[in-house]
Amino acid sequence: MPAFTASAPGKVILFGEHAVVYGQPAIAVPLLSTRARATVIPDVQGSTGEIVIDAPQLPLTSPLLDLGQNHPLRAAVEQAAGEIDLSGLPACKIQINSDVPAASGLGSSAAVSTALIRSFSAFLGQRLTDQELSDKVFEVEKIQHGTPSGIDNTVVSFQRPIFFQIDTPIEFLSIPKPFRIIIADSGIQGNTRLAVQGVRDKWQREPEQYRKVFDEIGDLCRNARTQILGGNPDQLGALMDRNQALLEELGVSTPELESLIQAAREAGALGAKLSGGGLGGHVIALVNEGADQICQHLTDKGAVNAYITPVEERNPDS
Ligand code: PMV
Secondary structure, three states: OOOEEEEEEEEEEEEOOOHHHHOOOEEEEEEEEEEEEEEEEEOOOOOOOOEEEEEOOOOEEEEHHHOOOOOHHHHHHHHHHOOOOHHHOOOEEEEEEEOOOOOOOOOHHHHHHHHHHHHHHHHOOOOOOHHHHHHHHHHHHHHHHOOOOOHHHHHHHHOOOEEEOOOOOOEEOOOOOOEEEEEEEOOOOOOHHHHHHHHHHHHHHOHHHHHHHHHHHHHHHHHHHHHHHOOOHHHHHHHHHHHHHHHHHHOOOOHHHHHHHHHHHHOOOOEEEEEOOOOOOEEEEEEEOEHHHHHHHHHHOOOOEEEEEEEOOOOOOO
């Protein structure tokens, strides 16, 4: 019996994180250079229900049934199995590897769940549509993040740039003029669950004030969409800077992230912001001229990794 492998990319939120949880739009793109991979290897000697997870980077090697009910890897297999009870599944080993950095705003949990659900479904002889896959990953994201908006599972499952809003059909974003961003790792782990909870606490205490912040983030996302569709990506720089200021008001930024954002700007980036849940993780900077020097400057100022990536519409299979 053959092995079944699937992979899924990381993602970057260009605009709108956090406000998206409150119904505002956000823009996200897949990060095709980093991927999570899952391989299901049938174990013809094993007994029914004997499933072993092997995820060396976590590190974790364990029978699936020994993982707690709410463990995301177990939840992902359950999503793939659907009606079938775990104890009735064919024996196999599931290997998981990922080069999407964990807890850093690049969608690592969604990428792992997506690769795992896609490969395990194929092992069971089911072919999921991207929407079915996204829905299943969303269920796992709920266990990990509490109240996710659904943006991560959507961009990672479809592997296309999206303009995303809760309860609205997905809009795939065309990018007539590709542009480049730098992605820089602060080296400090983010915590999406905590960041989302912190924003919720603030909003509950002062709903009027925070509603205005969410509304302004929504407006600037719509503006960013217009600039992307109109082939004016350079205009996104100022919008990134404003989005960052609003994320600071939401309390999800940190001095370390702000020092990298400042470094990117002083080295010539057109704009910069944190990306994802915040409280650590990555910053992104829009670049045009001198991108290599900006990367170098970011590394000099403490980024543990900084690299340039294109933002374009690309067929994930190409
Ligand atoms: O930190 P990440 O990569 O999981 O991004 C979270 C994005 C949020 O808007 C903060 C939460 C959400 O569910 O949309």
